[in-house]
Amino acid sequence: MNKQLIKSNTILFVLIVAFIMAFTFVFGNDNILIGVTTITAMLMLMERDLTIHPIGNTARLIVLNLLIGVAGFLADFNMWLAIPINFITMFGLSYSLLYNLKNPLYLPFSLQYLFILAAPVALDQMPLRLASLVFGALAIMGLQMLFNRNRISKSGDKKIEAICTALIARVKQIKEKSETENLNETITADINSLRNMIYDKRERDYYLTEEGQVKLNISASLEKINMLLNTATEEDLTSDILDDLIRCLELVPAHLKPSGTGDDFQKAFAHILDKYTNEETHDLFVLSMLNHIDFLKDNLAELSTLEKEHYHRSKKKEHIPASFQKPKEIPKHTKAIKLSYAIRMAVGITIGGFIVDFFDISEGRWMMFTILSVVIPIYEHAQQKSRDRIFATIAGAILVTILFSIFQGNTARTVLIMLSGYVMNYIKAYRYSTILVTFTGIGSAALITGATGLLTLNRIALVVAGVGIAIIVNKFVMPYTRKDANTDLNHMYLDTIYEMLKELAEKVKGAGSHHGIKNLLLVTNLIEDRKKLLNQESKVSREEWLKHQRLAASTIYELFVWIDKLGVRQEVAATASNYLQVILNSFETEASLEGPISTIKDQIAVMHNIENRMVLNMILQTMEELEAAKPAYKGMIA
Numbered sequence: 001m002n003k004q005l006i007k008s009n010t011i012l013f014v015l016i017v018a019f020i021m022a023f024t025f026v027f028g029n030d031n032i033l034i035g036v037t038t039i040t041a042m043l044m045l046m047e048r049d050l051t052i053h054p055i056g057n058t059a060r061l062i063v064l065n066l067l068i069g070v071a072g073f074l075a076d077f078n079m080w081l082a083i084p085i086n087f088i089t090m091f092g093l094s095y096s097l098l099y100n101l102k103n104p105l106y107l108p109f110s111l112q113y114l115f116i117l118a119a120p121v122a123l124d125q126m127p128l129r130l131a132s133l134v135f136g137a138l139a140i141m142g143l144q145m146l147f148n149r150n151r152i153s154k155s156g157d158k159k160i161e162a163i164c165t166a167l168i169a170r171v172k173q174i175k176e177k178s179e180t181e182n183l184n185e186t187i188t189a190d191i192n193s194l195r196n197m198i199y200d201k202r203e204r205d206y207y208l209t210e211e212g213q214v215k216l217n218i219s220a221s222l223e224k225i226n227m228l229l230n231t232a233t234e235e236d237l238t239s240d241i242l243d244d245l246i247r248c249l250e251l252v253p254a255h256l257k258p259s260g261t262g263d264d265f266q267k268a269f270a271h272i273l274d275k276y277t278n279e280e281t282h283d284l285f286v287l288s289m290l291n292h293i294d295f296l297k298d299n300l301a302e303l304s305t306l307e308k309e310h311y312h313r314s315k316k317k318e319h320i321p322a323s324f325q326k327p328k329e330i331p332k333h334t335k336a337i338k339l340s341y342a343i344r345m346a347v348g349i350t351i352g353g354f355i356v357d358f359f360d361i362s363e364g365r366w367m368m369f370t371i372l373s374v375v376i377p378i379y380e381h382a383q384q385k386s387r388d389r390i391f392a393t394i395a396g397a398i399l400v401t402i403l404f405s406i407f408q409g410n411t412a413r414t415v416l417i418m419l420s421g422y423v424m425n426y427i428k429a430y431r432y433s434t435i436l437v438t439f440t441g442i443g444s445a446a447l448i449t450g451a452t453g454l455l456t457l458n459r460i461a462l463v464v465a466g467v468g469i470a471i472i473v474n475k476f477v478m479p480y481t482r483k484d485a486n487t488d489l490n491h492m493y494l495d496t497i498y499e500m501l502k503e504l505a506e507k508v509k510g511a512g513s514h515h516g517i518k519n520l521l522l523v524t525n526l527i528e529d530r531k532k533l534l535n536q537e538s539k540v541s542r543e544e545w546l547k548h549q550r551l552a553a554s555t556i557y558e559l560f561v562w563i564d565k566l567g568v569r570q571e572v573a574a575t576a577s578n579y580l581q582v583i584l585n586s587f588e589t590e591a592s593l594e595g596p597i598s599t600i601k602d603q604i605a606v607m608h609n610i611e612n613r614m615v616l617n618m619i620l621q622t623m624e625e626l627e628a629a630k631p632a633y634k635g636m637i638a
Contacts, residue, residue, distance in 0.1 A: 009425040017418070027132040030125060033115035038136035041108035042143045048105070049148045049200035052209075052312070054141060061137035068093075068109060069133045072116030073126060079357035087350045089113055095342035098377065100492075101526035102196075110345070110372055117353065118365035152197050153311065156215055159194040161253040163187055163222050167229075168249050171242050174229055187226050191219050192525045199522045206324045207314035208518055214303045216518055217561065221296035224554055228288055241286050244272045248293050255300045269297045284617055287610065295561065318515050336488055340480035341377045348375045348473040352466065366441070366459055370466025373434075375473055378534070379481045382474045386467045388431040393463040396438025397456040404443065417443045485534055493527045493549055496520050497626070498587050500556045505580040507563050508573055517560050524553040548629035552622050559618040572612040575603070579619050583626065593627040 016039055023035030050057045071089040075082040090110065097106035121129050170183040198212040198219075208216065225245065236242070247268055272293070348371045356364030374389055376382045407413055420436045420443070427433045442455050500520045506512040528546055568576060582596050600620050607613045 005426075010422075013422045013425060017421075023132070023135075027128055027135070030119060030121050031129055031132040033119055034112060034129070034132045034136060037108050037112035037115060038139055040111065041105075041136070042140050044108055045105065045140055046143065046147065047103065049151050049197060050141065050144045051149045051151075052201050052203060054145060057144075058137060058141040061140055062134055064109065065112075065133035065137045066130060068113045069116060069126075069130050072113055073120070073129075075117060075353075076120040079354060082353055082357060083350055086117075086353045087346045090349045091342045091346035094345040095338050098338050098341055100337065101523065101530055104377075106345075107372075111369075114349070114365060114368050114372060117368070150311075152201055152209070152211055152215060156194055156197055157256045159190050159197075160215070160218060160222070160256060163190045163194075163219075164249045164252045166190070167222065167226060168246050170226070170229060171246055171249075174232060175237055175242060180229075184226065184230075187222075191223050191226075192529055194219050195522050195525045196529075199526065201312075202519075203314035203316070204320065206320045206519060207316050207318075207515055209312050209314050210306060211303075211311040213514075213518065214299050214306065216521070217299045218296060218303075220521070220554065220557055220561070221292045221299065224292050224558055225289065225296075227551060227554060228285065228292070231285060233285070236283075236285050239283075239286065240275075241289050244275075245289060245293065248272070248296070252296070252300065255304065266297065266301070269293060284613070287614060291562070291614070292558075295565075298565075318513050321513070321516060324516075324519060337377055337480050337485060340478040341375075344473050344477045345372070345375050347477050348372075348470055351473075352469055355465075355469075361462070363455075363458055363462065367462040367466040367469075370463045371470050371473075374467055374470035377480060378485055379474055379479045381482075382470065385430065386471055389434060389467055390464060392431055392434035393438050393460055396435040397442060397460055399435065400439045400442045401456055403439075413443060482534060486531070489527055489531050489534070490545075493524065493531075494587070496523050496527065497549065497552055497556070498584065500524075500553060500560075501580060501584055501587075501622075504556050504560050504563075505577060505584065507560050508568055508577050508580065512560065512564075514564070517557060521553060521557045524550070545629050548625045552625040552629070555618050555621045555625070559615065559622075562615065562618070566611065568615055569609065569612055572609075572615055576615055576619060579616075579623070583619075583623060586626075593623045597623050597627065 019039050020032065020035045023038065024032045027035070068089070071085050075085040075089075090113070093110050093113065094106050097109060098104045116129075166183050166187045170180045170187070173180045173183065195216065198208060198216050201209050201212050203209070232242070251268060272290070349368060352364075352368045352371045355361070356367060361367070370389060374382060374386050376385060403416055404413060407416060417440055420440050424433055424436045427436065438459065442459050500517060503512050503517045503520065507517075528550060531546060579596060579600060583593065585591065586593055597620065600616055600623070604613055604616050604620065607616070
């Protein structure tokens with residue numbers, strides 16, 4: 001734990017406490033929990049860039065918060081009216097705020113609804129409550145505008161610098177024949193993170209900003225350079241190309257800065273290009289590396305000439321394809337998890353709410369919070385979370401009983417509760433952070449009532465009841481397993497590769513959608529992130545399959561950009577189109593690509609024109625990766 005982390009966490013904790021205190025001062029104690037959910041939403045949504053549509057997104061957040069407030073008020077009238085209201089509200093929140101390829105956003109808003117149910121107000125207090133909810137929406141967007149307005153420029157440039165630094169280190173380790181897998185994973189993670197920023201900044205969920213398009217191309221160059229390093233032979237390691245690559249990468253960070261100049265980079269590349277042109281090299285590794293350095297140079301030059309006021313501008317010359325309209329991602333295999341989770345959450349909270357109302361259970365909100373916590377999208381994850389929740393509640397209850405027995409005064413207990421909240425900043429594991437949540441919850445209630453022992457027993461009983469309801473709902477109401485999720489993500493990835501190939505085939509014919517191919521490339525990264533998160537505890541052959549799919553997607557994009565820049569010669573265009581059609585047909589017929597792979601290799605071997613060889617070589621690489629992925633895919637679905 002370094003000093004910078006302690007400093008940042010301390011400042012964050014102080015700001016959180018100050019915000020909640022100020023919120024309570026303005027809107028009263030009845031709305032303190034809305035302040036808690038507001039700050040939770042503000043921090044959670046920081047990972048998303050909502051500034052592309054600031055007015056529209058602010059209006060959506062205001063409407064969402066007001067609907068939550070009104071629904072909670074109506075549900076308090078009687079327990080029978082609460083049944084349909086709880087079901088509809090929780091279904092709507094869960095379905096609309098769970099995403100197929102991005103982290104979900106339902107938690108702070110669902111928690112806010114439960115807080116409103118647990119702390120109802122009279123009709124004459126509703127204007128103040130609704131005002132607090134409107135302010136909450138404005139606060140969320142205020143923080144967004146403060147920190148995320150230029151996110152791709154600020155955070156994106158840092159990511160590019162980090163990728164270049166890691167690539168330089170990896171090249172040096174490869175030359176020394178050292179292990180580089182950790183650096184490879186770091187580079188991949190940083191590229192995916194950069195592309196997530198670009199994805200969030202799209203206009204109408206399709207059109208990339210001008211800055212986003214250039215930096216996506218930069219990420220594509222760096223990604224392909226990283227992949228090429230995996231194929232370096234002994235001869236490549238002793239050539240000058242890797243040293244020349246290091247020289248170019250060292251110049252990239254300075255070129256990203258406003259004060260930077262592209263002259264050094266342009267001169268360095270011109271020198272390298274002249275050297276290899278004079279040598280008349282035909283080595284495909286060297287030519288591929290030069291191609292990506294050239295592409296990197298061109299995009300850095302384009303970035304340097306792009307006016308700051310045009311960074312957020314989008315060129316909307318293309319019609320948005322149907323597949324990117326509704327829903328906003330690849331259309332197949334996307335609704336199962338959303339529907340499953342929304343139904344389960346709605347059923348669980350409705351049952352829990354009815355039990356609390358029917359038996360008039362004091363502090364029944366703890367059972368509701370437990371249901372919200374344990375009913376989660378993936379069945380296996382819910383099972384583990386159920387065990388963790390019970391363990392954490394018992395451990396937290398024991399901890400608060402012991403400490404509150406030792407420290408009797410309210411001042412000392414308040415300090416302990418605040419210290420618990422601060423320590424939570426350092427503990428990320430759910431099993432252990434929930435111990436502190438339990439300690440804080442029971443401790444805060446005990447400050448008011450003074451009955452620590454009774455509260456402890458009640459908390460344990462209500463949590464166990466909530467876990468019991470969640471287990472039954474997860475098991476019998478539209479369960480969605482890890483296998484289901486993997487199957488859907490696999491199909492989604494294959495659909496995306498298929499669509500990329502179609503765009504490439506159109507590009508060879510002189511058409512093709514620039515925004516379309518870029519969106520599809522971004523989607524492949526999102527799918528990859530989802531799969532890695534889903535299977536972080538069970539690796540088997542999934543990583544091998546993902547590696548082949550990633551290489552195929554990257555090569556398809558590379559060829560699209562190559563043709564866009566250099567075109568495709570007439571003598572090879574028909575051959576390229578035929579092979580792309582063969583690949584597309586193999587998706588439908590599941591035919592082997594081994595025969596076409598052998599044929600295209602023979603054709604490449606006798607070709608004299610280097611550009612034609614490069615085009616067919618990229619198609620060959622795509623074929624080889626897709627064919628190599630088939631055994632891994634069969635192992636995954638067996």
